Amino acid sequence: MTSKDNLIKLLLLLSTVFSVLVTVLIVLSMLSETLRFFSFVSPLEFFFGAQWSPQTALRSDQAGSSGTFGAVPVFTGTVLIAFIAMAVATPLGLLAAIYLSVYASPGIRKSFKPVLEILAGIPTVVYGYFAVVAFSPLLREAGNALGLDVASESALCAGIVMGIMITPFIMSLSEDVMSAVPKSLIYGSLAMGATPSETVRKVIIPAAMPGIAGAVLLGISRGIGETMIVVMAAGLSANLTVNPLEAVTTATVQIVTLLTGDHEFDNPKTLAAFALGFALLIMTLVLNLAAQHIVKRYRERYA
Amino acid sequence: MLDIFGRRAKIAFRRAQRNKNPFVFVADKTPEQKWLSWRKTKEAIFRQCGLAAIVISCLFLGALLFSIIGNGYTAFQRVHILLPVEFSADILDPQGTNDPDAIGSADYRKIVYSALLEIFPEATERREKFDLYALTSKGAYYQLRAMVLENPRLIGTKTELWLPAASNVDLFIKRNSLSTDDEIASYKINGRQYAWLKRLIEKERLKTTFNRALFLNGDSQEPERAGVMGSIMGSVFTIIACIAFAFPLGVATAIYLEEFAKENWFTDLIEININNLAAVPSIIYGLLGLSIYINVMGMPRSSALVGGLVLALLILPVIVIATRNALRAVPKAIRFAALAIGATPVQVALHHTFIYALPGIMTGVILGVARALGETSPLLMIGMVAFIIDVPRAITDPATTLPVQIYLWANNPESGFVENTAAAIILLLLVLAIVNAAAAWVRQRFEIKW
Numbered sequence: 001m002t003s004k005d006n007l008i009k010l011l012l013l014l015s016t017v018f019s020v021l022v023t024v025l026i027v028l029s030m031l032s033e034t035l036r037f038f039s040f041v042s043p044l045e046f047f048f049g050a051q052w053s054p055q056t057a058l059r060s061d062q063a064g065s066s067g068t069f070g071a072v073p074v075f076t077g078t079v080l081i082a083f084i085a086m087a088v089a090t091p092l093g094l095l096a097a098i099y100l101s102v103y104a105s106p107g108i109r110k111s112f113k114p115v116l117e118i119l120a121g122i123p124t125v126v127y128g129y130f131a132v133v134a135f136s137p138l139l140r141e142a143g144n145a146l147g148l149d150v151a152s153e154s155a156l157c158a159g160i161v162m163g164i165m166i167t168p169f170i171m172s173l174s175e176d177v178m179s180a181v182p183k184s185l186i187y188g189s190l191a192m193g194a195t196p197s198e199t200v201r202k203v204i205i206p207a208a209m210p211g212i213a214g215a216v217l218l219g220i221s222r223g224i225g226e227t228m229i230v231v232m233a234a235g236l237s238a239n240l241t242v243n244p245l246e247a248v249t250t251a252t253v254q255i256v257t258l259l260t261g262d263h264e265f266d267n268p269k270t271l272a273a274f275a276l277g278f279a280l281l282i283m284t285l286v287l288n289l290a291a292q293h294i295v296k297r298y299r300e301r302y303a
Numbered sequence: 304m305l306d307i308f309g310r311r312a313k314i315a316f317r318r319a320q321r322n323k324n325p326f327v328f329v330a331d332k333t334p335e336q337k338w339l340s341w342r343k344t345k346e347a348i349f350r351q352c353g354l355a356a357i358v359i360s361c362l363f364l365g366a367l368l369f370s371i372i373g374n375g376y377t378a379f380q381r382v383h384i385l386l387p388v389e390f391s392a393d394i395l396d397p398q399g400t401n402d403p404d405a406i407g408s409a410d411y412r413k414i415v416y417s418a419l420l421e422i423f424p425e426a427t428e429r430r431e432k433f434d435l436y437a438l439t440s441k442g443a444y445y446q447l448r449a450m451v452l453e454n455p456r457l458i459g460t461k462t463e464l465w466l467p468a469a470s471n472v473d474l475f476i477k478r479n480s481l482s483t484d485d486e487i488a489s490y491k492i493n494g495r496q497y498a499w500l501k502r503l504i505e506k507e508r509l510k511t512t513f514n515r516a517l518f519l520n521g522d523s524q525e526p527e528r529a530g531v532m533g534s535i536m537g538s539v540f541t542i543i544a545c546i547a548f549a550f551p552l553g554v555a556t557a558i559y560l561e562e563f564a565k566e567n568w569f570t571d572l573i574e575i576n577i578n579n580l581a582a583v584p585s586i587i588y589g590l591l592g593l594s595i596y597i598n599v600m601g602m603p604r605s606s607a608l609v610g611g612l613v614l615a616l617l618i619l620p621v622i623v624i625a626t627r628n629a630l631r632a633v634p635k636a637i638r639f640a641a642l643a644i645g646a647t648p649v650q651v652a653l654h655h656t657f658i659y660a661l662p663g664i665m666t667g668v669i670l671g672v673a674r675a676l677g678e679t680s681p682l683l684m685i686g687m688v689a690f691i692i693d694v695p696r697a698i699t700d701p702a703t704t705l706p707v708q709i710y711l712w713a714n715n716p717e718s719g720f721v722e723n724t725a726a727a728i729i730l731l732l733l734v735l736a737i738v739n740a741a742a743a744w745v746r747q748r749f750e751i752k753w
Contacts, residue, residue: 020573
């Protein structure tokens with residue numbers, strides 16, 4: 001009996017080790033391809049170059065076949081779109097969470113929860129389709145009415161749609177952290193004659209600030225890793241701009257365009273995708289670890 | 304009713320103030336009162352902001368569903384034209400060989416063309432004929448070919464048959480609310496074709512029927528023949544591979560961590576690791592699949608197997624976390640009772656705790672499957688975006704999944720594909736709704752409240 005038990009235990013342990021192995025594999029495979037990429041292209045050019053046009057490296061015998069791999073415009077585009085998304089998602093998610101937990105009647109709360117669950121459950125490819133077919137034309141018309149020239153693949157369009165996608169995420173996270181604020185603080189504030197909004201703005205939000213910051217960091221991490229919305233609604237060419245009305249590209253868009261189709265692994269064009277992916281992985285990991293650290297310390301404070 | 308502080312009292316108060324009525328004493332507002340009313344205004348503004356946030360997200364969801372259903376509902380119907388088809392032996396089998404190869408390679412276009420000319424004999428010039436022939440879909444030829452190959456005795460007979468209309472005719476008839484020439488032209492239909500279509504309607508030779516092709520066909524270059532069957536089978540195979548891999552692994556990991564692992568640095572590491580895996584962007588898993596499964600292990604590119612294994616890594620943390628929560632919810636008393644009657648720790652874990660936690664685990668697995676079903680980007684990395692006409696029959700065949708099919712169709716600028724895309728999205732959302740409902744049902748029906 002014990003030998004069978006030990007065998008089962010061993011199997012369980014092995015599968016646990018495997019899940020760690022996945023992370024190791026992710027990091028190792030990305031790292032090795034990235035190092036190979038840096039044997040073609042210097043890291044200095046990649047991190048500080050302002051020119052991104054990998055598509056010229058189509059054939060090795062072509063003139064100017066090396067392509068240019070300055071990733072600065074790609075990263076600014078990524079950050080710009082994630083920033084617009086968070087500018088939409090943070091107020092929307094936070095206000096919705098506050099309204100639901102402070103003002104809403106149980107009836108409204110009950111009927112609104114499914115709406116957010118649906119928004120959270122819609123696949124991102126559907127958001128992408130919506131951005132292209134409905135939202136982008138709408139935005140262009142609104143821009144024309146205001147006398148602005150909005151590009152059809154503007155950062156604004158992708159950013160706003162992505163923001164709506166992240167809203168339920170921010171909302172449920174901030175609702176969690178706000179409900180962790182001790183009731184004694186809230187009742188104390190109300191008993192002193194503060195209105196509900198004053199209690200929210202001056203007591204609940206400052207107390208829950210670390211948790212909300214953690215939620216925003218996780219939201220940013222989702223925004224920069226999001227793929228389908230930007231692949232469908234954002235641009236392909238890497239423009240170095242912070243104007244939200246123009247088309248920009250993101251790291252995920254570049255990974256998809258570089259890797260769809262045939263690829264050989266000895267050319268910098270393919271390997272560039274892995275370098276971008278590695279940078280993406282590092283960014284999201286740092287954001288997640290920071291967010292987890294902040295939230296953990298926050299929970300300990302009120303535990 | 305005495306209404307000292309209420310609305311009516313306020314109105315009377317203001318009226319008295321405005322009229323400067325000397326018989327009503329109106330005191331100026333004290334600074335405290337002004338401050339209080341300003342605070343109340345701020346309160347109202349804040350509250351309205353909260354409501355606005357909710358209204359905006361509801362509006363957005365409404366707009367999303369409205370635009371998708373508005374674009375997609377027409378795709379569930381197709382326009383067919385009734386034509387007098389003559390399976391003439393001169394065209395199909397001139398030598399009278401009855402050889403299936405010869406019959407299969409015959410020119411079925413001519414049969415459709417002569418049927419069209421029989422209805423509209425006035426089309427004599429080349430350009431007129433060209434316009435006329437453009438009314439039917441290429442699908443009509445394939446349909447006739449399949450009919451003849453199935454039943455060669457049709458050769459030499461003549462019947463009235465409903466044949467599919469071309470994509471632009473199909474859209475034009477389905478959205479039949481056109482008045483101006485511009486609108487007609489936007490469907491690439493000229494005046495001649497418009498007149499013919501009108502006569503077809505008068506003769507009752509046009510009908511709109513349920514679009515079976517959308518459900519039964521694989522992908523196609525022509526929007527009127529393209530269907531989701533191939534991608535649905537691809538999704539099924541992918542999910543099978545995904546569950547077969549992720550379920551045992553995820554559950555075993557969770558059982559080990561929850562029941563056997565001691566608290567040490569290794570367990571902490573695994574914990575941090577799993578939490579972070581859940582937040583890694585999905586496209587990174589695609590890159591991993593490309594470099595490990597395809598380049599190192601040499602698995603078949605574009606296959607549902609690789610897709611399933613990539614998605615398995617993606618939902619592994621979801622399953623682990625759900626299983627751990629379910630195991631944690633099982634009371635200690637169950638474990639102690641089993642230990643007390645002589646069960647070994649492994650038996651306690653597998654025969655008791657696991658069984659009681661099973662409904663919670665299943666809910667987590669189903670939610671993980673829902674996530675895998677809607678995932679697109681990692682599959683783009685491993686080549687599941689190929690244009691695949693055949694419905695996949697095995698797990699190693701090249702395949703796409705439903706969300707990837709949506710992405711592919713959304714990239715196609717033809718207007719027929721816009722409605723196909725929306726229809727495929729409607730199907731995907733329905734599937735996801737069913738899967739989520741299943742999870743809710745399992746939770747309600749089987750989960751044990753301790």
